[in-house]
Amino acid sequence: GEDVEQSLFLSVREGDSSVINCTYTDSSSTYLYWYKQEPGAGLQLLTYIFSNMDMKQDQRLTVLLNKKDKHLSLRIADTQTGDSAIYFCAEILYGNNRLAFGKGNQVVVIP
Amino acid sequence: DTAVSQTPKYLVTQMGNDKSIKCEQNLGHDTMYWYKQDSKKFLKIMFSYNNKELIINETVPNRFSPKSPDKAHLNLHINSLELGDSAVYFCASSQGTGEAEPQHFGDGTRLSIL
Numbered sequence A: 001g002e003d004v005e006q007s008l009f010l011s012v013r014e015g016d017s018s019v020i021n022c023t024y025t026d027s028s029s030t031y032l033y034w035y036k037q038e039p040g041a042g043l044q045l046l047t048y049i050f051s052n053m054d055m056k057q058d059q060r061l062t063v064l065l066n067k068k069d070k071h072l073s074l075r076i077a078d079t080q081t082g083d084s085a086i087y088f089c090a091e092i093l094y095g096n097n098r099l100a101f102g103k104g105n106q107v108v109v110i111p
Numbered sequence B: 001d002t003a004v005s006q007t008p009k010y011l012v013t014q015m016g017n018d019k020s021i022k023c024e025q026n027l028g029h030d031t032m033y034w035y036k037q038d039s040k041k042f043l044k045i046m047f048s049y050n051n052k053e054l055i056i057n058e059t060v061p062n063r064f065s066p067k068s069p070d071k072a073h074l075n076l077h078i079n080s081l082e083l084g085d086s087a088v089y090f091c092a093s094s095q096g097t098g099e100a101e102p103q104h105f106g107d108g109t110r111l112s113i114l
Helices: none
Strands: A004-006 A009-013 A018-024 A029-037 A043-050 A055-058 A061-066 A071-076 A085-093 A099-101 A105-110 B004-007 B010-013 B019-025 B031-037 B043-050 B053-057 B064-070 B073-078 B087-094 B109-113
Touching (some): A009 A018, A018 A105, A043 A061, A071 A085, B010 B019, B031 B073
Antiparallel strands (some): A029 A043, B004 B019, B087 B109
């Protein structure tokens, strides 16, 4: 079934790296996404990774995918105050356009 | 230019009322969605339309009725509002229904039931 797990809260100093983790249970997921939600705003697509990739880098963002452990992580380098938000991982299943979201991880960047 | 726009942004109303939320996308996408985000920030899909046809209908009370007059619009009508309907409702769209089609979200409608 679809079950995406995320930890809840992360506090990080400005300039440091932050890592957000996510686990999922459905091995048939083809694409995995990271979305960012700033306070009072909608969800902004940050990046996504296809399931046959191990890593994807996009500027300050690095996505790592461990299919064996069904583990997805998002690393934000040189974290800025504008990175303070809730981050959601989401998976989409083969042949299905349902996005299943994790519970979200709130990142607070301390100046 | 806003890609996916929802109105209203805030909606406060009393239990038992009927209300509608509107969504429009100017991305030329074929598929639109409604999601509900509860007070714990958990997001769950409610409905999806592709070219005005319903393709996903999750377990949602039939008090909720989506309507898609054309592929750029997907409105959500809610009858007999209940306290548990208080949430943020997000509209989204994607080019198609394939797995590689990222979904783009609106800013949400914050519905509060008194």
